[in-house]
Amino acid sequence: MNKAVFLDRDGTINEEMGYINHISRFRLFDFVPRAIKILNEAGFIVIVVTNQSGVARGYFDEQLVREIHERLVEDLKIKSARIDGIYYCPHHPQEGRGEYKKDCPCRKPKTGMIDLAVKDHNIDVSHSFMVGDRYKDIVFAKKAGLKPVFVKTGYGVGEYTYQRNEWKEEPLFVAENLLEAAQFIRDTASVSVFSD
Numbered sequence: 686m687n688k689a690v691f692l693d694r695d696g697t698i699n700e701e702m703g704y705i706n707h708i709s710r711f712r713l714f715d716f717v718p719r720a721i722k723i724l725n726e727a728g729f730i731v732i733v734v735t736n737q738s739g740v741a742r743g744y745f746d747e748q749l750v751r752e753i754h755e756r757l758v759e760d761l762k763i764k765s766a767r768i769d770g771i772y773y774c775p776h777h778p779q780e781g782r783g784e785y786k787k788d789c790p791c792r793k794p795k796t797g798m799i800d801l802a803v804k805d806h807n808i809d810v811s812h813s814f815m816v817g818d819r820y821k822d823i824v825f826a827k828k829a830g831l832k833p834v835f836v837k838t839g840y841g842v843g844e845y846t847y848q849r850n851e852w853k854e855e856p857l858f859v860a861e862n863l864l865e866a867a868q869f870i871r872d873t874a875s876v877s878v879f880s881d
């Protein structure tokens with residue numbers, strides 16, 4: 686079985702800009718290729734899981750989401766970093782239009798995207814991590830049986846500063862950004878080989 690690191694998208698690998706409703710608003714953080722390469726070399730499958738309810742709301746279409754993800758994979762490939770899978774939820778339970786308005790199993794914090802990735806990539810969740818910039822990513826990680834790592838990019842620093850007191854679930858580690866998160870995950874995983 687494979688170990689994996691699941692990554693939130695907006696605010697974790699690219700700048701939080703609200704809805705990314707045009708490819709010009711997709712700005713990858715400069716440390717991301719290095720971070721992902723560290724995870725690749727540490728033997729993790731790397732998978733992006735992202736809610737994109739802007740599709741349901743009619744702000745942009747799935748074609749744009751796919752275009753952004755193709756660019757992401759290409760930009761990383763140029764820098765020798767590899768993403769193994771990208772899963773997105775285009776739905777919303779209340780706001781959706783047409784077929785996109787549904788109480789789907791894939792919208793985080795529901796774990797449908799993880800369930801699918803686990804099947805597609807033969808993943809052992811108990812040795813896998815989830816990195817995100819929102820408290821809800823921590824809740825999502827716990828629900829899916831993943832180890833949660835919180836990053837202070839995107840909404841992270843604000844949620845950490847003003848809302849941490851109310852958190853019921855704790856992250857395993859709070860990182861400045863995805864690079865620090867990747868280093869932590871690499872080091873933690875290499876230690877746990879001996880303690881298993």
Ligand SMILES: [Mg+2]
Pocket residue numbers: 693694695696697817818819839
């Ligand atoms: Mg985010």
Ligand SMILES: [Zn+2]
Pocket residue numbers: 773774775776777789790791792
């Ligand atoms: Zn969905």
